[in-house]
C-alpha cells in the first residue's frame with residue numbers, strides 16, 4: 001500500500017510515537033458523532049498522524065502532496081455529517097497536539113492553535129475575565145473544527161457564527177505552504193481577505209493550524225428566563241414581537257416541554273421549571289444589573305401577553321447552569337433513538353410556515369419531531385427518530401423537510417454543514433454557478449484533490 005511506503009518518512013517528521021498504524025489505536029479516528037444509520041463506511045487502511053507543530057504539518061502535507069495521498073483533517077470528531085471520516089486510504093491528520101491557547105488580554109484576543117478544544121479556550125478566557133461567546137453543543141470540538149464547519153450554536157443570535165469571531169487564520173495549503181491571513185486587528189483591508197473562503201470549507205481546501213479569535217469582557221450579570229406557551233405558534237409570535245422590538249438576547253431558544261422533561265430525566269435531574277406545551281428559553285448577559293433588569297422587564301412585558309403560565313426567572317448560577325445543561329443534552333437524550341438530527345435554517349418570517357409543513361410531514365408518515373430550535377436565528381433541529389420506521393420512510397421524511405426549508409427560502413443546513421452525508425443534497429439544491437465556482441476554487445487550491453476527498457464539494 002502506498003501509505004505504508006511513507007510511514008517511515010512520516011515517523012521521521014513527527015516522531016515514532018505520533019504515527020499510529022495499530023488498527024485498535026486507529027479505530028477511534030475512523031468515526032465522528034454522525035449517527036450510525038447515515039455515516040459513511042470508514043476506510044480502515046489509513047495512518048493516523050499527530051504532528052506537534054505547524055512546521056511538522058507543513059512537512060506532512062508536502063509529503064502527501066508529492067505522493068498524491070489523501071489527507072483527512074481531524075479535530076474533536078464531534079461533527080455530525082461524517083466530515084472527518086476517512087473514505088479512502090490515506091492519512092488521518094489529527095490536530096490534537098497543537099493545542100496551545102495564548103490569551104492576549106490587552107487586545108481582547110486569543111491566539112489559539114487549531115487543536116485546542118472549545119472547553120480549553122473557554123477556561124483560559126475565563127481565567128482572564130474574558131469570554132468566548134460561540135457555543136456549539138459539544139465542548140470537545142476543536143477550534144480548527146469549529147472554524148472548518150463555521151459552527152453556530154445558540155449564542156449566534158447576538159454574536160454570530162464562528163465566522164464573526166475569527167480575525168486571523170494560519171492555514172497549511174495542500175502543497176505544504178503556510179499562509180497567514182489577517183491577524184489581531186479588528187479591521188484589516190490589506191490584501192484579499194480569503195479567510196472566509198477557508199471558514200466553513202470543511203477541510204476541503206487546507207489545514208487550519210492557528211486562529212486569532214475575538215474575546216469579550218465576561219458579562220458580570222446574567223439571567224435565564226423560561227416562558228411557557230400553550231402552542232409553538234404562540235411562542236413564535238411572541239418571539240418575533242421581541243425581535244421586532246429590538247431585543248437581542250444572548251440566545252432565544254424554542255423547546256418543547258416533553259424534550260426538556262425527558263432530558264432532565266435522562267440526566268437524573270428533577271424538573272422544577274413549570275408547565276407548558278413549549279418554552280421560550282431566553283439567556284441574558286449584561287455588564288451591569290441595571291441593563292439586565294431593564295432587559296428582563298422589557299422582555300417580560302412583551303411575552304407575558306401570550307404566555308400560558310407563570311414564567312421562571314432565575315439569576316442563581318446553579319439553576320441557570322442546570323437549565324442550560326438540560327437544553328444542551330437534548331441531543332444526547334434522544335441519541336439512542338435517533339436516525340438523524342437535522343439543522344435546517346429558515347428566514348425568520350417563515351418559521352411558522354415551516355412548522356406547519358413539519359406537522360403535515362409528521363402526520364403523513366406517522367412520525368413526531370421534538371421541537372428544538374435556535375429560534376432567534378431561524379435554525380431548527382427536527383430530529384428524525386427511529387421509532388421502528390423503515391429506513392426508506394425516514395429518508396423520505398428527511399427529503400420532505402429539506403424540500404420544505406428550500407421552498408421557504410431557507411437552507412438544508414444552518415450549522416452542521418455538508419460533510420459526506422449531505423453532498424447529494426448540496427448537488428441538488430446549490431446554485432449551478434456556485435457549484436462551478438466551488439469546484440474551480442477547489443482545483444486552484446487543491447490541484448491534486450488530496451484534501452478531504454468525497455466531502456463538501458458537490
Ligand SMILES: Cc1cc2nc3c(=O)[nH]c(=O)nc-3n(C[C@H](O)[C@H](O)[C@H](O)COP(=O)(O)OP(=O)(O)OC[C@H]3O[C@@H](n4cnc5c(N)ncnc54)[C@H](O)[C@@H]3O)c2cc1C
Pocket residue numbers: 032033072073074075076077078079080082083084095114135136137138140141142143144145146147148149150151152153154202203204206207208209331332415416419452455
Ligand atoms: C452534542 C452535539 C451538539 C452539537 N451542537 C452544535 C451546535 O449547536 N452548532 C453547531 O454548529 N454544531 C454543533 N455540533 C456539531 C459539531 O460540534 C461541530 O460541527 C464542530 O464544528 C465540529 O468540530 P470538531 O473539532 O469536532 O471537528 P471534526 O468533527 O473533527 O471535523 C469536522 C470537519 O472539519 C474538518 N476539520 C477539523 N479540523 C480541521 C482543521 N484544523 N483544518 C481543516 N479542517 C478541519 C474535518 O475534516 C471535518 O470535515 C454538535 C455536535 C454534537 C455531538
